[in-house]
Amino acid sequence: MTEIIIQRQKDKSxxxxxxNGKLVEFYEDNSNENNRKEGNIYIGIVKDIVKGMQAAFxxxxxxxxxxxxxxDVMKKIDETKETLDNNLDITEILQPNMKILVxxxxxxxxxxxxxxxxxxxxxxxxxxxxPNTDIITVSxxxxxxxxxxxxxxxxxxxLSKGNGAVIRTSAEGKEQEVIQDIKKVEEKWENIIKTxxxxxLHEPKLLYESESLIEKMLLDLxxxxxxxxxxxxxxxxxxxxxxxxxxxxxxxxxxxxxxxNNIFEKYDLEKQIEKMQNRKIWLKCGGFITIDKTEALTxxxxxTGKYTGTKxxxxxxxxxNKEATIEIAKQLRLRDIGGIVIIDYIDMKDEGNxxxxxxLLKEEIKKDRSxxxxxGFTKLDLMELTRKHIISH
Numbered sequence: 001m002t003e004i005i006i007q008r009q010k011d012k013s014x015x016x017x018x019x020n021g022k023l024v025e026f027y028e029d030n031s032n033e034n035n036r037k038e039g040n041i042y043i044g045i046v047k048d049i050v051k052g053m054q055a056a057f058x059x060x061x062x063x064x065x066x067x068x069x070x071x072d073v074m075k076k077i078d079e080t081k082e083t084l085d086n087n088l089d090i091t092e093i094l095q096p097n098m099k100i101l102v103x104x105x106x107x108x109x110x111x112x113x114x115x116x117x118x119x120x121x122x123x124x125x126x127x128x129x130x131p132n133t134d135i136i137t138v139s140x141x142x143x144x145x146x147x148x149x150x151x152x153x154x155x156x157x158x159l160s161k162g163n164g165a166v167i168r169t170s171a172e173g174k175e176q177e178v179i180q181d182i183k184k185v186e187e188k189w190e191n192i193i194k195t196x197x198x199x200x201l202h203e204p205k206l207l208y209e210s211e212s213l214i215e216k217m218l219l220d221l222x223x224x225x226x227x228x229x230x231x232x233x234x235x236x237x238x239x240x241x242x243x244x245x246x247x248x249x250x251x252x253x254x255x256x257x258x259x260x261n262n263i264f265e266k267y268d269l270e271k272q273i274e275k276m277q278n279r280k281i282w283l284k285c286g287g288f289i290t291i292d293k294t295e296a297l298t299x300x301x302x303x304t305g306k307y308t309g310t311k312x313x314x315x316x317x318x319x320x321n322k323e324a325t326i327e328i329a330k331q332l333r334l335r336d337i338g339g340i341v342i343i344d345y346i347d348m349k350d351e352g353n354x355x356x357x358x359x360l361l362k363e364e365i366k367k368d369r370s371x372x373x374x375x376g377f378t379k380l381d382l383m384e385l386t387r388k389h390i391i392s393h
Contacts, residue, residue: 001019001020004016004018005018012029016269024367025369026335027213039123046097048096055069061206067113067115068102068115073118103121126168127185213390223249289301302344314349321357328343328364333368336390343384
């Protein structure tokens with residue numbers, strides 16, 4: 001049984017995804033939903049150029065000017081790589097008072113303005129549209145090569161010239177649904193463009209408002225059966241009833257209003273939330289992992305702890321590493337850990353065991369809705385990966 005709990009409070013919103021009574025995703029959004037800008041598309045006005053940083057500040061109508069780097073203005077050649085011509089000067093592309101179409105990639109903080117880019121990503125149910133590029137890529141979670149090629153061909157044949165796309169996992173096995181989604185998202189983009197070329201537009205303007213966190217979650221879970229959504233405000237009930245009416249995938253989803261002071265306590269989730277906040281997490285075998293976040297990365301250390309295992313040391317180590325891998329994949333998703341992640345496994349001499357651990361991590365990561373890139377073991381025998389936050393932190 002899959003349930004979503006949304007509890008609105010004065011200073012934050014808490015959203016949890018529960019599968020068969022187990023907490024699998026948990027988000028605390030401390031920003032006012034009305035102030036959230038990530039994913040929004042604006043016509044901005046270039047203000048100051050910072051040549052030394054190959055960057056500029058752009059007014060999008062918010063309190064702080066947003067920041068754009070040269071690489072976020074140049075045409076994308078490859079979705080997975082960032083290329084930059086060192087001989088190019090940002091003043092050759094941007095000038096003060098220039099109008100520029102941008103999307104917020106990272107929300108502003110108390111210290112910094114929002115990070116913006118001209119590389120637009122407009123999400124749909126089965127594709128994410130990337131205008132002004134010819135890149136078409138498929139979600140790594142679709143592993144069948146024939147299916148990958150079928151989807152690339154299908155999308156290529158139905159996309160308008162000059163548009164690219166990322167094909168989402170939910171597109172697997174679909175055809176007409178994907179075609180309809182392409183039409184819907186491209187129509188949305190055409191409306192944004194029409195507004196952006198208005199000659200009378202001389203001030204920053206919001207052209208497209210991105211989905212709320214719960215709408216993004218429902219979009220990603222479209223192919224999974226969500227049995228119930230529990231909320232504590234009538235406003236959310238109305239919003240969700242409207243969403244369900246417009247999306248047939250959720251016709252059987254029950255919406256329940258619960259005005260309890262603490263819904264999570266009522267549904268016996270407090271202990272799971274508390275455990276999620278611990279630095280140390282014990283494994284069933286007696287080993288444990290520790291999770292330490294720094295500004296640059298998240299370090300995860302695997303320890304044997306109380307587990308002594310059998311007489312075979314390599315098998316003892318492998319068992320702890322195996323249990324740790326399953327728990328790490330779970331914690332990455334549960335804590336919404338983003339950026340660079342370094343896992344310090346207990347050293348394994350057997351190359352076959354190292355390969356098994358890497359393959360297990362790749363398998364467990366498939367349950368994660370976010371984009372995760374596993375780089376593998378480094379020369380220092382550390383597992384390196386990157387993960388994108390569901391919510392910007």
